[in-house]
Amino acid sequence: MESAFTVWCTGLPSSGKSQLAETLASAIGARGLQTEVINSGKMRKTPLGASLGFSRDDRDTNIQRHAFAANLLVRNGVVAIVSAVSPYADTRRAVRNELGAFAEVYVSTPKSACIDRDKDGAWARALRGEIRGFTGVDDPYEAPIEPDVDVDLSQLSLEAAVNRVLAALEHMNLLQPSGSVSSEDAGLLDPALRTT
Amino acid sequence: MESAFTVWCTGLPSSGKSQLAETLASAIGARGLQTEVINSGKMRKTPLGASLGFSRDDRDTNIQRHAFAANLLVRNGVVAIVSAVSPYADTRRAVRNELGAFAEVYVSTPKSACIDRDKDGAWARALRGEIRGFTGVDDPYEAPIEPDVDVDLSQLSLEAAVNRVLAALEHMNLLQPSGSVSSEDAGLLDPALRTT
Numbered sequence: 198m199e200s201a202f203t204v205w206c207t208g209l210p211s212s213g214k215s216q217l218a219e220t221l222a223s224a225i226g227a228r229g230l231q232t233e234v235i236n237s238g239k240m241r242k243t244p245l246g247a248s249l250g251f252s253r254d255d256r257d258t259n260i261q262r263h264a265f266a267a268n269l270l271v272r273n274g275v276v277a278i279v280s281a282v283s284p285y286a287d288t289r290r291a292v293r294n295e296l297g298a299f300a301e302v303y304v305s306t307p308k309s310a311c312i313d314r315d316k317d318g319a320w321a322r323a324l325r326g327e328i329r330g331f332t333g334v335d336d337p338y339e340a341p342i343e344p345d346v347d348v349d350l351s352q353l354s355l356e357a358a359v360n361r362v363l364a365a366l367e368h369m370n371l372l373q374p375s376g377s378v379s380s381e382d383a384g385l386l387d388p389a390l391r392t393t
Numbered sequence: 394m395e396s397a398f399t400v401w402c403t404g405l406p407s408s409g410k411s412q413l414a415e416t417l418a419s420a421i422g423a424r425g426l427q428t429e430v431i432n433s434g435k436m437r438k439t440p441l442g443a444s445l446g447f448s449r450d451d452r453d454t455n456i457q458r459h460a461f462a463a464n465l466l467v468r469n470g471v472v473a474i475v476s477a478v479s480p481y482a483d484t485r486r487a488v489r490n491e492l493g494a495f496a497e498v499y500v501s502t503p504k505s506a507c508i509d510r511d512k513d514g515a516w517a518r519a520l521r522g523e524i525r526g527f528t529g530v531d532d533p534y535e536a537p538i539e540p541d542v543d544v545d546l547s548q549l550s551l552e553a554a555v556n557r558v559l560a561a562l563e564h565m566n567l568l569q570p571s572g573s574v575s576s577e578d579a580g581l582l583d584p585a586l587r588t589t
Contacts, residue, residue: 233468233469244461245458248454258440265441269429269462273466
């Protein structure tokens with residue numbers, strides 16, 4: 198129960214993945230685990246993503262590099278929380294197989310709500326045809342059919358969404374229930390072990 | 394003293410960098426620190442390196458990606474030990490500036506000894522002109538002028554080289570001296586604190 202894992206947040210642009218990832222990282226961190234967010238928007242500004250475009254091949258390479266970073270973290274005991282559109286089901290499946298302890302979070306905020314949430318005007322530009330290869334406009338998004346957990350940020354508050362993800366992680370035995378105590382403490386508190 | 398750092402091993406192909414890095418990782422691990430080796434030969438087989446060649450630009454991107462991985466580890470408390478030819482002084486300087494707590498280890502095994510040590514026949518093929526852009530043959534290696542520590546594996550045993558690097562890391566206050574005790578233990582052992 199105590200080892201690290203990957204939480205992979207997939208969804209349309211502006212669905213709220215990054216916000217969810219950051220808030221989730223704080224919540225998991227508050228439970229005493231080390232966390233790191235791997236944000237696809239930020240990754241594209243690093244030497245790992247700077248040369249990549251938005252073709253299927255480049256998108257896949259991008260996702261594989263996120264998986265590489267997640268793997269590096271997880272095998273060193275750090276919970277990796279990835280926030281990336283990751284539009285292709287096959288690629289997400291490959292990443293899940295590669296990474297082991299893994300939860301897929303589908304941020305299912307519908308397209309209309311994503312367009313409303315669009316802060317940097319990317320959806321607007323894509324809809325006017327000024328950006329090509331934009332997921333949800335002229336590039337596909339293959340929605341997960343069986344995600345481990347589904348959160349629609351047009352219906353749920355951020356807090357409610359984070360709580361739903363935490364509950365799913367507990368249900369999957371990736372995360373210890375917050376009400377419970379660590380196994381060491383549990384031993385100390387076990388009535389059978391008390392002498393008085 | 395307790396936080397993580399990067400050890401960057403630079404040197405010609407077949408100079409013994411990988412062996413040094415692996416043995417050093419075990420030695421640092423034995424002191425209770427978490428370590429991870431980032432090996433340039435292996436990185437070129439991952440999604441981070443697979444598309445890179447050996448042009449100056451590609452070599453620099455390669456090194457920047459090693460630095461990205463090292464940074465990810467170090468900020469999560471893991472000592473990153475990089476083994477990479479990293480032939481360009483400017484690029485190594487940039488990486489050092491980016492990474493903070495950093496030791497440059499120059500594996501200074503001379504070319505003739507590297508050729509003797511050449512296990513996979515790469516030097517031989519490069520010398521016959523069958524490989525282009527091979528560092529030390531038709532591609533430059535800018536030897537560090539002021540490395541933090543210098544080990545020539547044609548002169549030193551692997552054990553002696555590792556001990557020299559450990560001593561340098563202690564001298565730089567990156568690593569606690571192995572003979573010493575942790576600050577907590579030191580308090581307990583302090584004669585001034587003893588009542589008997």
